[in-house]
Amino acid sequence: MGITTAVADRKGKECRELSRDNSVKTNGKSRKGRRRQKRMLPIQRLYDTCKEVFAESGTNIIPSPENVERLKVVLDGIKPGDLGLTADMPYFRSSVTQRYPAITYLHLCECDKFSMGIFCLPPSGVISLHDHPGMTVFSKLLLGTMHIKSYDWAVNDPNTSAANSSPTVPPGVRLAKVKVDSNFTAPCNTSILYPSEGGNMHCFTAVTACAVLDVLGPPYSDPDGRHCNYYCDYPFSRFSVAGVSVPEEERDKYAWLEEGEKPTELAVEGAHYEGPMFKER
Known part of the structure; x- marks a missing residue:
């Protein structure tokens, strides 16, 4: 014992x-x-989060609400310095010789699941009205003040079927509803748009020099039918359609969009990203 x-x-x-x-x-x-x-560098955390959030990415496949919020939180925390950006960089200067200021795109990464990049706009720079078919897009304004105008197709509006079948509306013109029409100043929260809502068709206009970080899931892909479409927008009063009635005080919430070619004044130039690096793993 x-x-x-x-x-x-x-x-x-x-x-x-x-x-x-x-x-x-x-x-x-x-x-x-x-x-x-x-x-861990913020850019590495962003890449790793994107890789996980968009692991099952595909056309019209939206990440779960939990994953959307997870990526949004990471983007909300990113500052210009985390990407090596400062307001005095040459990308943000207007040239007196250019009628339409050139926009610089800093490519971060792209795979078949997602892409990341930074648009740098000098004052008065414009990214024309365009769409992101089948994609979920996260946009984070990093620097400056930007005017954003965005639309969703008015697919559930009772006026839509009458408008789209009217002989007075030219082919290729559809009724859309304004989602956002405001100025945003950094720092501000990340905006998110979805394949069929949230402002999938949008236009960026730089009020001051500004930079916006874009994350697309999945990225543009012509073979998969995800090519960028450009639009012209017209006031609701442009066309008179029988059976379509919108109260006077709400007419600024609607517009007619016509698909067209890429605007000749839109000039986007690629540049080498020189900020903190990350490992694609």
Whole structure:
């Protein structure tokens, strides 16, 4: 009995010491993990989050609400300095020789699931009205003040069927409803648009020099039918359609959109991204 008790006591002591050692090691690893996570660059965190959020990405496939919020939180926390951007960079200067200021696109990455890039607009720079068919888009204004005007097709509006079948409306012209028509100044929260709502068709106009970080999931792809379409917008009063009636005070909430060619004044130039790097893993 005495020997059994002694062995049991010794084994218990050894187990307690082993447990204590493992606890120290585990806590050490945990602390190291937290330190690594804390040291992770925001751009790396963004890339890693995009890779997970868009793992099942495809045309008209929207991430879960939880994943949408998860990516939004990461984007909300990104600052210009996290991407090596400063307001005095040449991308943000207007040229007196250019009637339409050129826009610079800094490519970050693109795969078949998502893409990331930064648009740099000098004052009065315009990204013409365009769409993102089948995509979920996260836009984060990083610098400056930008006017955003966006539309959704008025597909559920009782006036839509009458408008789209009217002989007075030219082919290719559809009724749309304004989603956003406002100025935004950084820092502000990330905006999100979905394949059929949230302002899938939008136009950016730089009030001051500004930069916007765009994340698309999935990216544009002509073979998959995800090509960029451009539009001209006309006031609701442009066409008179029998059976279509909108109260006077709401007419500024509707517009006619006509699909067309890429505007000749839209000039986007690619440039090398020189900010903090990340590993595509």
